[in-house]
Amino acid sequence: MHKYSVKCPTCGEVQDPMSLTCSKGHDSLLRTFYKTSQLIPRDLPGIWKFYDWLPVDDIIPEGSGKTITYKSEAFAKELGLSNLYVAFNGYWPEKNASMMTCTFKDLEAFPTMQRLLERQDKRVMVVASAGNTARSFAHVCCITGQTLLLVVPENSAHRLWTLHENTSPICLVTVEGDYYNAIEVANKVAAREGFVTEGGAKNVARRDGMGTVMLDAVFTMKELPMHYFQAVGSGTGGISAWEASMRLIQDGRFGKELPQLHLAQNLPCAPLISMWLGNTATKDTVNENCPKDMYDDVLFNRKPPFSANGGVRDALQATGGRMYGIDNAAAAYAQQLFEKLENIDINPASAIAVAALIEAVEKENIDKSDSIVLNITGGGMERLRMDCNLHSIVPDMHISAHDSEAELKIVEIISQKFKR
Numbered sequence: 001m002h003k004y005s006v007k008c009p010t011c012g013e014v015q016d017p018m019s020l021t022c023s024k025g026h027d028s029l030l031r032t033f034y035k036t037s038q039l040i041p042r043d044l045p046g047i048w049k050f051y052d053w054l055p056v057d058d059i060i061p062e063g064s065g066k067t068i069t070y071k072s073e074a075f076a077k078e079l080g081l082s083n084l085y086v087a088f089n090g091y092w093p094e095k096n097a098s099m100m101t102c103t104f105k106d107l108e109a110f111p112t113m114q115r116l117l118e119r120q121d122k123r124v125m126v127v128a129s130a131g132n133t134a135r136s137f138a139h140v141c142c143i144t145g146q147t148l149l150l151v152v153p154e155n156s157a158h159r160l161w162t163l164h165e166n167t168s169p170i171c172l173v174t175v176e177g178d179y180y181n182a183i184e185v186a187n188k189v190a191a192r193e194g195f196v197t198e199g200g201a202k203n204v205a206r207r208d209g210m211g212t213v214m215l216d217a218v219f220t221m222k223e224l225p226m227h228y229f230q231a232v233g234s235g236t237g238g239i240s241a242w243e244a245s246m247r248l249i250q251d252g253r254f255g256k257e258l259p260q261l262h263l264a265q266n267l268p269c270a271p272l273i274s275m276w277l278g279n280t281a282t283k284d285t286v287n288e289n290c291p292k293d294m295y296d297d298v299l300f301n302r303k304p305p306f307s308a309n310g311g312v313r314d315a316l317q318a319t320g321g322r323m324y325g326i327d328n329a330a331a332a333y334a335q336q337l338f339e340k341l342e343n344i345d346i347n348p349a350s351a352i353a354v355a356a357l358i359e360a361v362e363k364e365n366i367d368k369s370d371s372i373v374l375n376i377t378g379g380g381m382e383r384l385r386m387d388c389n390l391h392s393i394v395p396d397m398h399i400s401a402h403d404s405e406a407e408l409k410i411v412e413i414i415s416q417k418f419k420r
């Protein structure tokens with residue numbers, strides 16, 4: 001057997017490793033199966049420490065960073081918790097954390113682009129994003145030189161910064177409109193010859209990359225935690241934590257119980273909560289103004305992979321999981337408390353997870369001595385500004401979502417920019 005194979009969890013059939021869907025048409029998230037059942041961390045940089053459980057045959061040595069897991073003292077004490085571990089994704093040199101885009105989207109972008117490199121796939125990668133995913137793909141492509149088309153809503157453009165001076169592999173298009181307008185335009189372009197999409201939650205490289213958060217936590221704690229807290233938009237990180245935990249149980253050294261997933265969304269823009277509760281969107285969990293006024297709009301996703309086999313519902317059911325709805329006031333309180341006690345700035349999305357943990361303690365959903373992993377999905381941006389110059393990525397073009405020529409204009413600018 002090759003290092004890994006990709007199978008459909010519904011029919012068990014082996015699939016093309018790059019496929020995003022089952023060849024038999026099952027509505028499932030394909031899953032990776034690795035030859036190595038006991039994971040031995042490698043002496044490789046960043047995320048590649050977990051090389052044996054990543055669906056790649058080589059690495060991008062420069063620039064990846066990885067999760068840093070540490071046992072919380074001050075914040076844990078404030079909540080009365082004796083076994084709280086923080087899985088930190090971002091920049092924090094005092095703790096050797098060097099994820100230079102300051103969110104865990106790097107964990108998805110590196111393995112995804114490595115797989116294209118291995119296949120000598122020269123197509124232009126198309127990414128539509130509210131910001132953090134775009135920033136991570138931009139970072140990787142500035143390192144590898146792979147060409148990238150970013151389609152971003154104009155009011156997310158402030159998230160598009162990089163440490164790289166040369167951003168020539170990137171073409172940035174800003175769209176007047178929301179994230180869905182950006183996705184629509186991007187999908188049309190991506191369907192053309194010469195372009196490729198990353199596939200979101202369906203992409204096993206993205207999920208196994210995100211799964212390294214759980215791997216890092218468990219190698220630090222020497223056992224599976226009882227609880228895993230994360231702020232979610234698509235829920236992909238929750239699915240990934242569950243899949244990594246199943247592998248760790250198979251490994252045999254870390255325990256037999258799946259960690260319980262505690263997934264948090266920002267009220268009143270929380271479609272996953274509506275789906276989980278079984279009603280269609282209610283006023284309390286999604287309204288027509290969303291994602292306006294969210295604490296962090298990177299957490300808004302209208303079409304999360306909820307009901308597909310191996311999706312968010314299965315992850316919650318298998319782990320006895322819970323969902324939390326967090327309002328802006330609770331998030332703001334959680335953010336300042338965490339930042340003050342742990343002495344690092346965090347991304348607003350991460351504060352939603354911190355608030356969920358505070359709520360879980362208050363409602364006694366967890367015992368104070370339980371082992372807990374709190375995924376800080378992004379942090380250290382203010383810390384990074386102290387050390388480095390952040391360059392804004394300059395848009396190559398601005399389009400209106402209602403422009404019927406939008407797609408053609410993008411194709412035209414790509415061929416000029418990349419001489420193809």
Ligand SMILES: *Cc1c(COP(=O)(O)O)cnc(C)c1O
Pocket residue numbers: 103104105132133231232233234235236237238298299347349350377378
């Ligand atoms: C994308 C993102 C999330 C949500 O991730 P999921 O894909 O829903 O797991 C949480 N925090 C930050 C900082 C993010 O960028």
